Amino acid sequence: MKTWLYIAVMALVTYLIRALPLTVFHKKIQNRWVRSFLYYVPYACLSAMTFPAIFYATQSLWSAAAGVAVALVLAYFGRSLIVVAAGACAAVLIAEQLLPLFLR
Amino acid sequence: MKKEFLQGLRDGSPIMAGYFAVSFSFGILAVQGGLSVLQAALTSLTNVTSAGQFAGLQVIVGGGALVELVLTQVIINLRYALMSLSLSQKLAEGTTLWQRCVIAFANTDEIFAVAMSHAGSLRFPYMAGLQILPILGWTAGTAAGAVAGSLLPAALTSALGVALYGMFIAVVVPAARKSRPVLAAALLAIALSCVLFAMGVSSGISIILCTVAASAVMALLHPVEGGEQA
Numbered sequence: 001m002k003t004w005l006y007i008a009v010m011a012l013v014t015y016l017i018r019a020l021p022l023t024v025f026h027k028k029i030q031n032r033w034v035r036s037f038l039y040y041v042p043y044a045c046l047s048a049m050t051f052p053a054i055f056y057a058t059q060s061l062w063s064a065a066a067g068v069a070v071a072l073v074l075a076y077f078g079r080s081l082i083v084v085a086a087g088a089c090a091a092v093l094i095a096e097q098l099l100p101l102f103l104r
Numbered sequence: 105m106k107k108e109f110l111q112g113l114r115d116g117s118p119i120m121a122g123y124f125a126v127s128f129s130f131g132i133l134a135v136q137g138g139l140s141v142l143q144a145a146l147t148s149l150t151n152v153t154s155a156g157q158f159a160g161l162q163v164i165v166g167g168g169a170l171v172e173l174v175l176t177q178v179i180i181n182l183r184y185a186l187m188s189l190s191l192s193q194k195l196a197e198g199t200t201l202w203q204r205c206v207i208a209f210a211n212t213d214e215i216f217a218v219a220m221s222h223a224g225s226l227r228f229p230y231m232a233g234l235q236i237l238p239i240l241g242w243t244a245g246t247a248a249g250a251v252a253g254s255l256l257p258a259a260l261t262s263a264l265g266v267a268l269y270g271m272f273i274a275v276v277v278p279a280a281r282k283s284r285p286v287l288a289a290a291l292l293a294i295a296l297s298c299v300l301f302a303m304g305v306s307s308g309i310s311i312i313l314c315t316v317a318a319s320a321v322m323a324l325l326h327p328v329e330g331g332e333q334a
Binding site: 059 | 111118119121143146155174181182189193205208209213214252259265269271273274277278285289290292297311318322323
């Protein structure tokens with residue numbers, strides 16, 4: 001029962017955070033600094049969420065590094081979201097099978 | 105009208121595939137933490153957010169207080185307020201209140217990124233098309249992970265754990281390649297994030313600080329041109 005309450009509260013809080021700025025702010029923002037600030041937000045946010053967290057998301061630092069390297073290369077050459085994500089997963093999987101052979 | 109909806113579906117389909125893979129790992133973790141398959145799937149259907157759900161799950165599994173849950177959600181999801189604010193600037197004139205309420209529901213990192221890179225202002229049919237497949241993929245992936253997760257070996261779940269980060273990299277790198285200031289904002293955020301991590305600052309607070317600091321500095325050093333949509 002408690003878990004259901006927590007899930008409901010979580011959903012409500014997440015929705016309100018998303019909905020209020022979309023429903024309250026109808027006017028175009030004129031201030032150049034504010035518009036510039038908002039332009040950079042997604043890139044700064046996604047970068048901060050990925051690093052250094054990704055290095056601790058797998059069973060070893062080295063397999064994570066392999067995933068990062070593959071993701072960076074694929075993304076640099078403009079591959080789609082799914083290809084980059086799948087490439088990173090595959091690199092981690094392969095690295096974790098190979099690493100025990102070297103790190104004895 | 106219909107053409108815009110179909111364009112949205114097309115742009116949303118790669119996100120759906122990515123979400124299915126990423127939410128699969130959320131489903132695994134949720135069931136390991138004691139949630140039922142239905143609870144895990146409903147959490148994904150009603151939240152449609154990766155970081156917030158992972159953090160919320162930790163609070164639920166750890167038996168944390170409701171206040172703690174609300175606080176982590178506000179802090180970790182505060183970036184969506186900034187993204188919704190950005191998105192509201194790009195919505196077509198005449199987008200109604202209820203349409204805005206629907207669009208707000210799944211304003212995720214990836215949907216936001218795709219929407220912002222869409223040429224011209226955003227109309228409701230396009231946004232509806234863009235959001236529907238990712239929502240289904242996110243929910244279905246969670247359910248599949250919750251059901252099948254316990255059957256998978258640890259090496260596979262470990263590899264699936266980086267899918268989410270891979271998607272983030274796929275959004276940032278092409279933009280950073282085209283624009284030096286975007287690259288600078290990303291590197292600044294990463295540097296600060298590493299420092300805060302070393303200091304032991306919690307991930308939710310760190311994300312907020314890095315986002316605000318890097319964006320503020322770059323807006324000051326390199327404001328975007330008038331024509332550029334923020």
